[in-house]
Amino acid sequence: MNYATLLQTATLKGAIAELEALLESGQETFLAFDETNLEQPLAKSKWSRKEIIGHLIDSALNNLQRFTRAQIPAHLENGQLIAQDYAQNDWVKLGKYNLRSSVELIELWDNLNMQILSVMQDISASSLAVLCVFGSNEPVRLEDVFISYVGHVKHHLIQLGGQE
Numbered sequence: 001m002n003y004a005t006l007l008q009t010a011t012l013k014g015a016i017a018e019l020e021a022l023l024e025s026g027q028e029t030f031l032a033f034d035e036t037n038l039e040q041p042l043a044k045s046k047w048s049r050k051e052i053i054g055h056l057i058d059s060a061l062n063n064l065q066r067f068t069r070a071q072i073p074a075h076l077e078n079g080q081l082i083a084q085d086y087a088q089n090d091w092v093k094l095g096k097y098n099l100r101s102s103v104e105l106i107e108l109w110d111n112l113n114m115q116i117l118s119v120m121q122d123i124s125a126s127s128l129a130v131l132c133v134f135g136s137n138e139p140v141r142l143e144d145v146f147i148s149y150v151g152h153v154k155h156h157l158i159q160l161g162g163q164e
Contacts, residue, residue: 003149011147016120026106035102050100051097052160053097053105053106054095059149060109063146064116064119066081066142067119067145067146068119081132083133127142
């Protein structure tokens with residue numbers, strides 16, 4: 001899925017503004033449910049709402065490193081950021097998110113994304129143009145990775161609200 005298509009605008013400034021708005025609405029959406037509803041899978045063989053927010057935490061952790069490393073020349077190979085994909089199902093399983101309090105999860109998710117915003121708000125044009133290679137995928141510009149990241153967040157917040 002091309003998550004960037006979920007955004008109102010596919011620009012860096014637009015994605016930053018949308019992530020800021022998503023952080024506010026995400027907290028409200030997630031905390032509107034009681035703990036029991038948060039721990040029930042949304043469908044057979046699917047994640048619970050707590051596991052979805054856990055997945056968003058894992059995604060934020062992985063992407064924060066990508067957004068940071070892409071701006072540090074010592075982390076680049078021939079001008080590119082080479083990074084592994086992450087096994088999202090394994091991350092969620094190991095995170096044991098259903099055992100954590102909803103307040104703790106939403107605060108961690110919010111704080112990680114505030115750090116991502118801090119890293120991305122004053123990024124240079126040359127860093128935005130850094131090509132990132134994830135696993136065996138084709139290279140993609142860091143700016144596009146960030147825009148897709150914000151779309152990914154939006155996608156899962158729609159899921160949390162039961163609108164998908």
